[in-house]
Amino acid sequence: MFQILTRRRFINTTAMAFLGNWLTGCGKPDGRDSGSGAIDGQHGKSDASPISAKHPSRYHEAPMLAEKVARGELPSVDERLPRVPYVRQVPSIGRYGGTLYDQAESQGGRFHLDGALIAGPQETDNDGRIIRPHLCDRVEFSRDYREYVFHIREGLKWSDGVELTADDVMWWWKHEQNNKSLYPEGPRTIWKVGNEYARFEKLDKQTFQIGFSKPFRPGRNASAHEWMSFGGFFCQPSHWMKQFHIDFNPRADALAKKQGYQAWYQLYKEREEMMRGAHTGKPHVGPWTRVVSETTHDIYERNPYYAEVDPAGNQLPYIDRIYVSVIEERKLREARIATGAVSEGPAELTQIFIYKKNQKQADYQIKKWRLANGSECMFAFNLNHKNPVKKKIYNDLRFRQAMSVAIDRKRINESLYYGLAKPCQATLNPNTSFFDPSWLSYCAEHDPNRANALLDEMGLRWDEKHQYRRQPDGRRLATIIVFNKQLFPVELLEFVRKDWDRVGMETVIKETDFRFRQETCQAAKHDCTCWNGDTVEEIAVYLPWFSKWNPHRELYYAIDWWYWYYTGGKTGEKPPAEWLQQFNRMADWYQAESDAEYRRLGHAVWDFFTKQLVCIGSVAYAPQPIVVKNGLRNVKDSVKMGYGTGWAKSYDVQAYYWDQPEKHL
Amino acid sequence: MILLKYILKRLFWGMIVLLFVSFFSFLIIQLPPGDFLTSYLERLQKAGMSLDEATMTALRQSYGLDRPFIVQYWNWFVRFLQGDMGVSFLYSKRVDVIILERLPATLLVAATSLFLIYLISIPVGIYAARHQYSAGDFAAAFFGFIGMAVPSFLLALVLMWFVYQHFGTSIGGLQSPAFMNQPMSWAKLWDLLKHLPVPLVVITVAGTANLIRIMRGTLLDELHKPYVTTARAKGLPERKLIRKYPVRSALNPIISSGGWLLPELFSGETVAAIVLGLPTISPVLYRALLGEDMFLAASCIMVISILTIIGLLISDILLAVMDPRIRLG
Numbered sequence A: 001m002f003q004i005l006t007r008r009r010f011i012n013t014t015a016m017a018f019l020g021n022w023l024t025g026c027g028k029p030d031g032r033d034s035g036s037g038a039i040d041g042q043h044g045k046s047d048a049s050p051i052s053a054k055h056p057s058r059y060h061e062a063p064m065l066a067e068k069v070a071r072g073e074l075p076s077v078d079e080r081l082p083r084v085p086y087v088r089q090v091p092s093i094g095r096y097g098g099t100l101y102d103q104a105e106s107q108g109g110r111f112h113l114d115g116a117l118i119a120g121p122q123e124t125d126n127d128g129r130i131i132r133p134h135l136c137d138r139v140e141f142s143r144d145y146r147e148y149v150f151h152i153r154e155g156l157k158w159s160d161g162v163e164l165t166a167d168d169v170m171w172w173w174k175h176e177q178n179n180k181s182l183y184p185e186g187p188r189t190i191w192k193v194g195n196e197y198a199r200f201e202k203l204d205k206q207t208f209q210i211g212f213s214k215p216f217r218p219g220r221n222a223s224a225h226e227w228m229s230f231g232g233f234f235c236q237p238s239h240w241m242k243q244f245h246i247d248f249n250p251r252a253d254a255l256a257k258k259q260g261y262q263a264w265y266q267l268y269k270e271r272e273e274m275m276r277g278a279h280t281g282k283p284h285v286g287p288w289t290r291v292v293s294e295t296t297h298d299i300y301e302r303n304p305y306y307a308e309v310d311p312a313g314n315q316l317p318y319i320d321r322i323y324v325s326v327i328e329e330r331k332l333r334e335a336r337i338a339t340g341a342v343s344e345g346p347a348e349l350t351q352i353f354i355y356k357k358n359q360k361q362a363d364y365q366i367k368k369w370r371l372a373n374g375s376e377c378m379f380a381f382n383l384n385h386k387n388p389v390k391k392k393i394y395n396d397l398r399f400r401q402a403m404s405v406a407i408d409r410k411r412i413n414e415s416l417y418y419g420l421a422k423p424c425q426a427t428l429n430p431n432t433s434f435f436d437p438s439w440l441s442y443c444a445e446h447d448p449n450r451a452n453a454l455l456d457e458m459g460l461r462w463d464e465k466h467q468y469r470r471q472p473d474g475r476r477l478a479t480i481i482v483f484n485k486q487l488f489p490v491e492l493l494e495f496v497r498k499d500w501d502r503v504g505m506e507t508v509i510k511e512t513d514f515r516f517r518q519e520t521c522q523a524a525k526h527d528c529t530c531w532n533g534d535t536v537e538e539i540a541v542y543l544p545w546f547s548k549w550n551p552h553r554e555l556y557y558a559i560d561w562w563y564w565y566y567t568g569g570k571t572g573e574k575p576p577a578e579w580l581q582q583f584n585r586m587a588d589w590y591q592a593e594s595d596a597e598y599r600r601l602g603h604a605v606w607d608f609f610t611k612q613l614v615c616i617g618s619v620a621y622a623p624q625p626i627v628v629k630n631g632l633r634n635v636k637d638s639v640k641m642g643y644g645t646g647w648a649k650s651y652d653v654q655a656y657y658w659d660q661p662e663k664h665l
Numbered sequence B: 001m002i003l004l005k006y007i008l009k010r011l012f013w014g015m016i017v018l019l020f021v022s023f024f025s026f027l028i029i030q031l032p033p034g035d036f037l038t039s040y041l042e043r044l045q046k047a048g049m050s051l052d053e054a055t056m057t058a059l060r061q062s063y064g065l066d067r068p069f070i071v072q073y074w075n076w077f078v079r080f081l082q083g084d085m086g087v088s089f090l091y092s093k094r095v096d097v098i099i100l101e102r103l104p105a106t107l108l109v110a111a112t113s114l115f116l117i118y119l120i121s122i123p124v125g126i127y128a129a130r131h132q133y134s135a136g137d138f139a140a141a142f143f144g145f146i147g148m149a150v151p152s153f154l155l156a157l158v159l160m161w162f163v164y165q166h167f168g169t170s171i172g173g174l175q176s177p178a179f180m181n182q183p184m185s186w187a188k189l190w191d192l193l194k195h196l197p198v199p200l201v202v203i204t205v206a207g208t209a210n211l212i213r214i215m216r217g218t219l220l221d222e223l224h225k226p227y228v229t230t231a232r233a234k235g236l237p238e239r240k241l242i243r244k245y246p247v248r249s250a251l252n253p254i255i256s257s258g259g260w261l262l263p264e265l266f267s268g269e270t271v272a273a274i275v276l277g278l279p280t281i282s283p284v285l286y287r288a289l290l291g292e293d294m295f296l297a298a299s300c301i302m303v304i305s306i307l308t309i310i311g312l313l314i315s316d317i318l319l320a321v322m323d324p325r326i327r328l329g
Helices: A006-027 A041-046 A050-054 A063-070 A166-177 A218-224 A236-243 A252-258 A266-271 A331-340 A349-357 A390-396 A398-405 A407-419 A448-457 A489-501 A514-522 A559-566 A577-589 A597-614 A647-651 B002-030 B036-044 B054-060 B069-081 B095-130 B136-147 B152-167 B186-195 B197-223 B227-235 B238-244 B245-252 B252-267 B269-274 B281-289 B294-320
Strands: A099-104 A122-124 A131-133 A136-141 A147-152 A199-202 A208-212 A290-294 A297-302 A321-326 A344-346 A365-371 A375-381 A479-483 A506-511 A527-535 A621-631
Touching: A006 A527, A050 A489, A099 A344, A122 A218, A122 A647, A131 A136, A131 A407, A136 A218, A147 A218, A166 A199, A166 A208, A166 A236, A166 A559, A252 A266, A266 B054, A321 A621, A331 A344, A331 A349, A344 A407, A344 B269, A349 A621, A365 A398, A375 A489, A398 A489, A398 A647, A407 A489, A407 B136, A479 A489, A479 A514, A489 A506, A489 A647, A514 B036, A559 A577, A559 B269, A577 A597, B002 B069, B002 B294, B069 B269, B069 B294, B095 B136, B095 B252, B095 B281, B136 B197, B152 B197, B186 B197, B197 B238, B197 B245, B197 B252, B197 B269, B238 B245, B252 B269, B252 B281, B252 B294, B269 B281
Parallel strands: A099 A321, A479 A506, A479 A527
Antiparallel strands: A122 A131, A136 A147, A147 A208, A199 A208, A290 A297, A297 A321, A344 A621, A365 A621, A375 A527
16 A cells, blocks of 8 residues: 655655755855946946937936937937936846736736836835835925825826826716716715825825814825825826716717726726726836737836936836746646746745756746735634634633644744744734734744643533533533635644644634635634734834724624624624723724824734734745846845735846846846 | 528527527526625725725726626627627726627637647548457547646646656747747747747647547448449459548537537637636636626627537538538428
């Protein structure tokens, strides 16, 4: 009989081999990446345009744009850039040319580097700590955070050369967000503060003001977060969107019908979002814009009006285009990364030996980045369970504490992450200004004795065979964890299942279709579910009701209480006093005015969340190996990957360049 | 005259079938809980994003997903009859555009592989029948059964990796990224030819096994009939005898099953196409069903049904033409 090669055995035996390989195999950072600052001589040669002979330009541009300027198709680079462009600090000055290869699941869909396509009023760094102006050169806010004034860079233009002014923003607010056909329930909820919508006001051509009826400190974060740019006011060029709007184009309905839709607002909604439609030609403000969209691939080409330069005055981006292949099958995408078909892509940690083996043939190196997830997989028990016995048990803090200390996090770390992740409780990013180090270790130690003691204290006695415990109604203590295949290894659930089994709770893991999971969880019919804990950066958790710890988000731990709070008591179930206090505290936190109050309330909110163990964490900050083709420069050596900082938006992809662009066309 | 009446009768019943097919397929597509927006939300959630209530309601109303099932079905069916297949929410494109875009690649792969299947199976089947129990017969049987038993996706993966390792061909799709956006050239054609063998082998291997066995079986039945012995006794050369009489009879089942060729061409091998990342129509149908993209899924199913009905009609007529023993009606 053959011995079955289980995945665990395989991983355990190759873990040692891998570790040695990892240490010796990872190359040193390339010397060129450590910032030269000198202007690359190549640029001088390519700027042979008549304009530069007459008026020497302050800035330099890519050869493919210089050609167009020479032919008279584009204005000169000085005219295309704003009066004061944004200067991006780059590790080394690059070379123009070449193509980045990436892959997406669907036509016009998201890909690994797509965050780089976004540009907004402000931006944040990869840590999610600094907020600085980007396409606006100044953003002011009143002391009580009720008024925000945005100063758009003078001379900032859309990718078709039309100027971006406050009129675009006003048009977006008046005719899109407040249009009843497009948004029947009103503008996006982020704009509603204290039951009133924000007021948008144009101050002059370059300046607009947003006013709130109550202090709204998260407005700073919102203007820097990637989420705002998607469908936010720097995404809708009014001069182009007007053709799809019935108030401005009487033939908008006919246009929509020609495209297969039934009404103008359906087509408008398609054109509204960048990362869903397969449309081309929409003016944008990012470094690249989509120029080709076919069944098999999308092509994004450089935006001649992009508002950034490097310290030597070269207009960014360096790379001419991004070529995105459409590959619908996930495993095929992984295989393509391993065979070097993309310029940069994430590698599966558990399959790292394949990537290492193929390094030479596919000509890439592997960088060690980290996932910014506050937990690779966190578990939430349903506090609004329909069964009263289970509800009582789950609502007992001792039960959740017991379940948390029952998990052997070290073993999960060693087996699945080669010991490279961090076993800790699910909580915020330690970078947060009001962080409390005790949160990381709260109930995170492996202590089955303490777990058993807590469960004994609760009165959950073992059965006769000392196999499982019994609930007060005599039935076996059992839990079903519903989940749909996510970004974490299913093996992790198996480990947790065994740990909980050992302290007397019969645990079953049930993989379901996402539809069924959603339906079950939204009706609060589940026992326990899990999700990863991303978006734990300070900048992102401060967006109202945004983080995963909200009871109605992906962990659905208290959806009835949320409904009660949200609808003002009309539906749902009234939360207990301490939870009502927590919701009110969160609302107060979003309206904090002083720094001290912000930190005090923030600390209180997250202390409650962490210590209530509504999300029980396993391991966090797992390593994420990234495959980078040899010859691609200015790729950061260590990055925290996460939605909280907009994924690739904070990698500075516009600073990437090829050593030899002619080889990567 | 009889033929015309027959065709009209078949077409009439065909339309009744289509009516039922359209209704039930639309119904079944809608059965899973949630709708297209649920799967859209899931994809957003996988990337860490979510949708607020206002946007969800707006999208739901915009797509007409809040209307009752029968209203949605009727809207779609009426427009389908007028040639408007609707729009796909998943791909954000018109359904007919999606199908037409993928038709060339689909036909290329499907037609070539079907041609190869017949080209290989029929002669091999004849040989196996004539030299029953010989080494060649057993070899054909052996490879045939392996071809049937090995899952096509496994074969696809193995071949894909093999071709990559030894020839450096990029995996997935019918063309390397470098060539996709360039006009046709010898280099581009060569790249296409480098990518074609894997899907062709995978699809052909699965199909030939079946056909070889059928050909062999039916020909064996014919070869034992008295008229073959008579012809041999009368001195007909063996080759001419076999070709002219038994083979023609043995081809009957193959021709009658040829009706399925037409829908096969449109949406044949799905699993291998998904695994290999081919830009054909069957993965589209698969994903449309998974994502509850009603118009795309229902329209594809309708097209396949129409092709099936037409295909079967053609094969039945062809059979009547080829075999005088069969009468229509």
